[in-house]
Amino acid sequence: MQKRSVSVEGIYIGQLNTIGPDNTPTGIFKNLSEKTHEITELGLSDDIQVDKRVHGGPEKAIYHYPAEHYALFKQALPHLSDSFIPGSIGENISTSGLTDTEVHIGDTFRLGSAIVQVSQPRRPCWKVNQKYGNAHIASLIMSEAISGWYYRVLETGELSPGDTLELLERMENSIPVAEIWQIFMARFDKNSGYTPPEHVPGLSDEWRFD
Template identity: 45%
Template sequence: MTTITLLTGRAAPLPGSDLKSGIDKRPVAGPLMLGPEGFAGDEQADRRVHGGPEKAVHHYPFEHYAAWREELGLGASEPGVSHPRTPVGYFDMKEADRLLGRAGAFGENISTVGMTEEDVAVGDVFRLGGALVQVSQGRQPCWKLSRRFGVENMARRVQESGRTGWYYRVLQPGLVAPGDAFELIDRMAPDWTLRRLWQALYVDRLNMAELQGIATLEVLAEGWRRYAIRRLESGRVEDWGKRLEGHA
């Protein structure tokens, strides 16, 4: 059991763009209703690829923030202090420095310490305040992360790191408040950790035995099962360029 920081956000223009995104999440002070498509007051700008029942809630581990500060050359000091820029892949490290000073940088609705992709599995069921949620899939980063951070290859960095976060579907709607206990109730496929899923889809990408397992993993979101089915049928990996680079 752990406790949560709860965050929501409205759709707003991305930095330097008129394209909107709901990625800017801020901590909330009071309870919110969690329904089948997410928290009351939370928004996603492009519903074709964000939100929906299989992406109702996004969870990102806060312990990843220290790793990102180190990787981006920001050090461990307080946000706002000047730091050396990394030699490649940056636009404005001051923005990354600011974002990594608090939860919400990655567009997450839930921030915790003590849960990572190493130990959370697809199908895990949690009691979240008055609601029940189930891990549905990992997060596929898109180019909007790069624009948000001012780091030109941030989306690709997130994918390659495996520090992606994950999504929940809502099994039982209910009221959720900041600081509510977050308790593991059941495990439907404990061998299929999010780390294993990431390894199969983004590292050992044509491991047919793993792809076969993913294709038949019923608790995994249908869209992710289709990736495995297409690779099994074609023997090829899908192109990630548009998702990772997009308009950034």
């Protein structure tokens, strides 16, 4: 990893809202916060996670999305360019300088005064497509391996805007977050020629391939 630390450029907090034709409850709509938030084992204080089957919980406590990925969306879907801004995909924190190819599953970071660990990629659901009004967003995220990642919280603390995210430790034989999508796609394409690792250190049970 080239950068061992970056600044948290944005903290985004969601409130209860609805999405889609059936007005499905959601927390995907996040607002920029200038406050200090507690980091608990279940995420940031004041943030809401509605569908606990697929969002939230100890393995998906905080969602981090790299700000630079929005440029790829704008290039692929220029007619939606104004919609692709930090916070819009439902992330809790935004940074520049760390991407899915550089961050590894199992990486341990100091986030504000807390200690967190990368647990898994985000698997985009229909709500992402619905939010941007385009049916191709989720497939683009998966094919380009630009999903961002979740953290589990190892030590609780606090996070304020502008705080530092600092890499503390990387597991032996770890792999980048982006490679998880290569493993995922290879399971459906037997001719890909890709040989996945037998074990991915630090990966949440939800994504276990071994």
